[in-house]
Amino acid sequence: MSKNTPKAIRGTQDIFGAEAEAFAFVVETFERVRRLYRFRRIEMPVFEKTEVFARSIGETTDIVSKEMYSFEDRGGDSLTLRPEFTAGIARAYLTNGWQQHAPLKVATHGPLFRYERPQKGRYRQFHQIDAEIIGAAEPQADVELLAMADQLLKELGINDVTLHLNTLGDGESREAWRGALIEYFRAVKGQLSEDSQERLEKNPLRILDSKDRRDKPFLADAPKIDDFLSDEARAFFQAVTDGLDAAGVKWVRAESLVRGLDYYRHTAFEFIPDEGSASADALGSQSTVLGGGRYDGLMESLGGTPTPAVGWAAGIERLAMLVGVGAGQLDERLDCAIVVEDDEVIGSAVWLARKLREKFEGEYGMRHGFSVEIVSSGSRRKRFDKATKLEPGCILVIDGIIDSDAAVANLRFKGEAQGGPFGSRLISILAQRYDGKILERANDFLQGAPLALAIQSSRQTSPRT
RNA sequence: GCGAUCGUAGCUCAGUUGGUUAGAGCGCCGGUUUGUGGUACCGGAGGUCGGGGGUUCGAGACCCCUCGAUCGCCCCA
Known part of the structure; x- marks a missing residue:
């Protein structure tokens, strides 16, 4: 290679050969399964006004505070390359009057951008498949969405990942729990890891997820969300789990599973490789292969009327790493x-x-x-x-x-x-x-x-x- | 943002305690052999050793900076 040949941008990939076939296989399978569940295809812009993400995802999250590719265009507007799909879809829903189609089931896929340190299964330009149900308050929507995710993974031949499920309760439950967690951890602040001390202010829920041995002794006795759930929230979660059982979707309760973004309410979930499985091995420390939840509060943060919604996204590159050898080469x-x-x-x-x-x-x-x-x-x-x-x-x-x-x-x-x-x-x-x-x-x-x-x-x- | 390992032909790598014109296999190109065929052999092209600076009589090897990759932390998909 000549010295003056430009290099690729850090964290971007040029995908070729078997990897490209696996990538295509994931997308094609997603397109097929999404039709079976009658999710309608949408196309979204790759960039939005910065506020679309800043207001919805949460100013204090890592994504907004240090990972966005933001720039000023020639007209002086602050724009941002999308770091995720959900915010842009919510914006489109509001600006295009898609309320008339509610409840609306939509699906899309494409590139996302996050300024992070690249490592296995993590890139600065990466790709996701995404599914959302907007304008549906009933737990049945969560079930439908998760059933599709489960079927997709099965049809990709990925059988060693399991749905980890939690509820964050409604807005009030969540805030009450959050307050109790802060109180609990503040009492032992000095003994927590540096990371967790910082999390205490920014995102106390995440302390529950900590891998630091200094934090572990305090996790078991931390306040549980179940003690703060309203009757409605409890019934909602029960309906979701009943529905999953009926649909034959295997799940496990993950009490410490919290999602990082501010807009999540009620159901939160991640599909994670089983410990010691081939998939766990293939993914390294990037364990989550598909994640999402209910975001009933999001539309309001963008100035819309309260609109219930659920959605998930999955990393195509991560799925492609788990797809069996040869699965993507049928047409080759x-x-x-x-x-x-x-x-x-x-x-x-x-x-x-x-x-x-x-x-x-x-x-x-x-x-x-x-x-x-x-x-x-x-x-x-x-x-x-x-x-x-x-x-x-x-x-x-x-x-x-x-x-x-x-x-x-x-x-x-x-x-x-x-x-x-x-x-x-x-x-x-x-x-x-x-x-x-x-x-x-x-x-x-x-x-x-x-x-x-x-x-x-x-x-x-x-x-x- | 932090830590660790690494960076030599298109690919996978070797290169002995720093010492003459930097090597191999595969791949590519050409030739011979074979002649209904994935063989074998011969030859060839291709590298300012990621980039920059320094130490030295001498650096691919040592030092510093920088860029990138990989693996963790953080965070996430």
Whole structure:
């Protein structure tokens, strides 16, 4: 690499090969499952006014206080590259009058940006899939959303992650609990870790999550959210768990699970790899693969009327790391390699490749074309070897001109597609070119005999397609 | 923002206590062999050793700074 070649921005990735296939597999599976649950696709801008995120996510959160890519545009407005989806979706819901569609189930995916120190499963530009149900206050919405998340993970082949579930109660429950936690921890402040002392002011709920051994002794006796839940909040959570049981979604109660963003109420959840599992290994310390909750307070923070909503987001890169090897490579198989051993015949190869790639009407109706690679560069004697390394379903060698019946057209076939759709499609293409003459020898050809014998007997002019 | 490890050809790496023109395998390109074929052999291209500064007669190796990667902490998806 030359010294003056620009480098990629820190924390960005250029994804290629198996990783790119796994990435696509995650997105495609999400798109398929989301349709089954009737979530409607939406597209969102990648940047918003800074206040969209600052007001909704919470000024004191790490995301807003130190991780946003904010800049002033030429008009002097402060804009920010989206660090998450939910705030922008809420803004769109309010500014576009989507209330008329409530309850609204929407899904999207795309890049997000956070100025963080990159590490395994964490990037500055990363990608999420996202699902939200807006304008639905009933616990059934939470169940629906979680059932979809669970099914998605299963269909991705990820079976060693478990739903960790908690409730933060309604606004009042949450505040009462928060107050009690502050009081409790303040009494022992001097004995807490530095991090937790800081959290005490900013986000006391997070102390419960602390991994520091100095904090551990105090966690067990800390006030429990269950003691602060209103009857409504308790009934709500009960309805959610009943629904999950009915839907067959496995879950565990995680009393210390709190989500970092200010807007969460009631249900909070994360799908986390089981301890010691392959997925836990693959993800390292970035344990959460999909997370979300209910954010009934968010719309108000953006100046809208109170609107109940639930949603989740999952990191595509993290999911892609957990997808089994080969799962994303189903479409990568090459149907056919066409080897050109004589540069004079390149035109015939191009013609044939185009025909094979076109979609067509066959025995079973319309179907997509076949994937084809033309091998026509480099040392001639090594072209066949090159083709075999592509691991195609079959190899066609052209060393004569297909087009002209005066010339000897030599087309050799090697592969396992004799009886399959590829073989019959190939024969029908060639039969058109040779007015059906080839059909007498089609079978021999597909067994590997040269096609030259079959078409030398044809003296008719065949029209160019 | 903090800590640790690392940074040599396209890729994976080697490079002995600092000492002459920096190596291998794979890949790529060409040739020979084979001749219905994923073989073997020969040859070739490709590196200002992440970047900058310093120590030294001499630095890919040592020191400092910087950029980046990886793994933790924090936070999160």
